[in-house]
Amino acid sequence: MADVTLTVDGKKITAPAGMLLLEACKAHGIEIPAFCYYPGLSLQAACRMCVVRIEKVPKLQTACTTPVAEGMVVITESPEIAQARKATLQLLLGNHPLDCPVCDAGGECELQDMTFKYGAAESFYAEPKNHREEQKWSPVVYFDRPRCILCYRCVRMCGEGMDIFALGVQNRGSSSVIAPNVPAHLSGVSSQGAELAQLDCEQCGMCIDTCPVGALTSGAYRYKTRPWEMNHTATVCTHCGDGCKTTLGVRPVTDGAEIVRGDNRDKSGINGDFLCNKGRYAFDFANHAERLTRPLMRKDGKLTPVSWDEALTYAGTRLRDLRQDRGADSIGVIGSNRTTNEENYILQKFARTVIGTNNIDHHRTADFVTLASSLQDAGTAAGKSRFASQRSLQSAAAILLVGGDPTNQAPLTAWNIRTSVRLNKARLYIANHEAIKLRRQAKAFAPVTPFGYGTFIKSLGEENDFAKAIRAEEDLVVLVGNELHGGELASLIAALPQARFALLSDYVNSRGAADMGVLPDVLPGYQPLSGSALAAEQHTPAPAGLDLLAMFDAASAGTLSALYVVGSNPVKRYGIDPAALKSTFLIVQDLFLTETAALADVVLPAANLYEKAGTVTNSYGDLQLVSKAADKSGVRSDFELIVRLAGHMGHDLQSLVPFSRGLRADMGQTRGASSGEADRHAVFLTANHLEPKLSPFDPFAILDEIQRLVPGYDRLLRLQLLSGNDQHISPAASGLTQITMTRKDLVLPSGDNLFTSGSLTRYSPMLEDVQQHQASRSSGEAAGQMASAD
């Protein structure tokens, strides 16, 4: 739309015609206060805080509903306006508890800020305030009614934003109250004889996030600390393949630093203001009582705590001996979906150069090899890379979702799709074997029989309405669920030459693990095993290695002498018979004594993603920075452990980590202040006569090498990365012949839902609580249905 010029507070500003006055002012640095206005949600004009004076209009007008117009003359601050806002605050504060010192939102409350600004400090009501007891709606959502100022942000966020509509308004006038969707008399939940209303929803906590006051509070965080007592670190959520940016609130504890809160405080990054249940609350596994904090070694058949030195020396020497005695190809390495790119890269480098084998794989949650090989020479779509980014969902004119259920599997993807349909009129097409929830936003839905995606893909070339509509879309992003792989995925990509593609995967760095070549048949960046600069420089072995399942077959056959598992639980995931590993020397690096770790000869307690620095790549190829937020004494990052293990095997660390030619010094991002990690590294550096800036434990030294040798990652901008911005990676390796998977079951979608996250699930009390809550809700529903059927 054409621009218009208007005058605000004597200053000429230009804004697109039709833009809301409040937004136009914001864009020019003029802040207009508002409680009920929330960008992207429907307009309310209910709080009356954003009133401004517009010339020639008799009454004060709400800036949140007034579109800008040519020649408009606006005053946003004047004694009259300040008085109007002050009076509104006085009316609110009449009933709002004035106990900011003990309120959970104290210090980050918009009502508090406004009162501070407009000075509604004088209280002249003599009547008692209406008090109501606080309500617990779910394990993570609490409602404190007297604090609610009825801005309806939560109601709209839940309805418009999340498409759940679990919150509404009950009663009217001063009795109006926000109410959850399971009324007290139907909830079946009671406390001290009183029935309690409950919330049956996705437990995303978006309502809490948008609440401007302390009315909605988080069960995971409330009354644990004060906001100013936390350090806030922006990093990336570990749970699904969407890779949401999250800000972790951390405070020091005796054994490091614990996370007390997760939110996306500054509303930046690919997820804007969005976070789901797991991103917001599921960090409590870090402090689970069963968390490993000491290395374990099997002595007399029992896992026994030992010193780091003993564990690493033993593991390193055994590995070196086994390689010498039984050959490099008798050793296997399994990587992780949750470790950083640097860790994945160094792990495959460890396998290929320290051990000297291509026997490296990971639990593949999606077939990124086929995606990369199908798109490698596919050119561009409308001048854009054919790898779609998470952000492309926000701008694409049309989205085709084939398989997958983003609502459960990739909540941010679902959020972006919904937002784009709602605000940008994007056209959503869905082909799925289940009536997934996003169907409600779809323009067309093509039902597919289970395992019938091949037939559906063929039908895209036929003359049916769905196919015709898809073929007519010029700006199309195709999202592919991870149940599609191999030939099906390749034929879908071939069928839609105009489209950009993204493949859904299950964990934060599933894509990164594939991109970094934690695979037996491709090098980092999906380069062939021989012929690339990387292969030539590092003398990587040429024959393809064993895949994950073949490694366990080899173990059963007695030909696998050692297996090094980093951050993965394949025994549980693939249902491996524990007996298969009885003659294999097993090293496991993990947070917990998982089914796999329990079988190990050496267990090394590892840091989780929130306790380290590096980069991760989400399902779409968006690269983001991971910063160290929390700290746990006794654990070490996977990166450090891999380097240490290589050292104990007698390998030259300089050739593993090119730290002496680091392009950027590690300025301390990788080291926690309170865990002793920095001191530990300093001891190593002094002993080895190294400069503090040249540490082999610096993942950023590996990032330099990734940038140098991995196609796609060569174009990343370090400044963007360090500023916390996402960058889209399109692997551009070519010459990769289509790799046919020998075993289809190598790609195994994890089947996680909103409240599970692989093996971490059972170590998160919050997730367990929420699962229980949801289970009681659905059984309650079933009971209700039975009752009504009677």
Added chain:
Amino acid sequence: MPRLASHPDEVKVLSRRFGQGAANIDKYLELDGYQAVQKAIAEGPDWIINTMKTSGLRGRGGAGFPTGMKWSFVPKVSEKPKYILVNGDESEPGTCKDHLIFREDPHSIIEGAMIAGLSVGAKMGFIYLRGEYRYLLNIMEKAVADAYARGFLGKNIFGNQGVDFDIITQTGAGAYEVGEESALMESLEGKRGVPRIRPPFPAVVGLYGGPTVINNAETIANAPHILLMGGEAYAKLGTERNGGTRLFGISGHVERPGVYELPMGYSLRKAIYEVAGGVRGGKKLKAVVPGGASCPVLRADEIDVGLDFDQMAKAGTMLGSGGIVVLDETVSIVEFALRTIRFYQHESCGWCIPCREGTDWIKKTLTRFHSGGGTKKDIDNVQYIAENMMGRTFCPLGDAAAMPTLGFVKKFRSEFEEYLEGVRVASPLIKITPVGANEHAGAH
């Protein structure tokens, strides 16, 4: 229940069929019924709108917007269906005029809605009846059924090929707020009765997103009469820019309370002292609420004013819905102010802060004041809250609560001050029970 009353000064246009059994369709036909709509079909939309414009008819709901102009705002071409919406949610305290039309002359509302429909190209009308008027629904529904049976409603009405009009009746659920036009539409759509943001105005985006004409029942019922008598003749009955007559419900302390049809501009003093027979029992007049409870009160010395929109505005009050409430010297203004704010506090929809909280705090303060626990500061506080509600709320309900409150506190401040000193007006109008701490908090 309003009584049929009459006075020689009345000019019976709208009410000319009252008391003659016009709810019966045959009787209605006998009294020129359904003539106007057939004339409208013959003459066409431009003629209807011009006639309405000439008539000077202004909205009878209270805002006084020129009806012909309102109809002309509806876009000629619309992708979505257009609707006529008759606002029969008559809830303003002191107002009982629409009630009589529904009871005595329901067909005039149907006919008026049809005329409005013809003028803007709508084929569907809704008659929204106040929830508490459920007993009038039978009358209205019978009238609609009779009209359908005669082929006056439905397809090809009066045998005119391609001219269709349907009517659906609907009742409210007991919310004053729903008398506000956009809240009424929300309610009719089955949603919570809170007002909508404007623009867009109903004429462009209204009911179910279609262009909608929404008029008060009395306004709509005037249309057939205007078409039959001609716009100019109707206009001449009233004053400049205030065409025609309107129904005034005179209640309170008068000798002959009732609904009277008086020409616009008729003297308020004469309406009280002549038409309604003067103050009951020869008592002294204390105050008049001239147009429903939301209008600022007039003192006894302020009643020499003509009953039309412009003169009343000049006098610092409003013509409103035409509900004139007369208060004699026995009325305690403190009680009356409390009674008024109790209504608005109870009816506030709660959407916006100033109205939701303002009405509540005024009520709380006046309750305590009334029960003897007041201070001088309370009078100032009530005035301060009301002043800060004025013009700041989402819809006019906030103003409707603040305006009378300001009127009482400003014009009768001395009575509030004397109340503090223990002076009580002899006979309380209403029995007000003390408000418990949580009395208002509702069922939740």
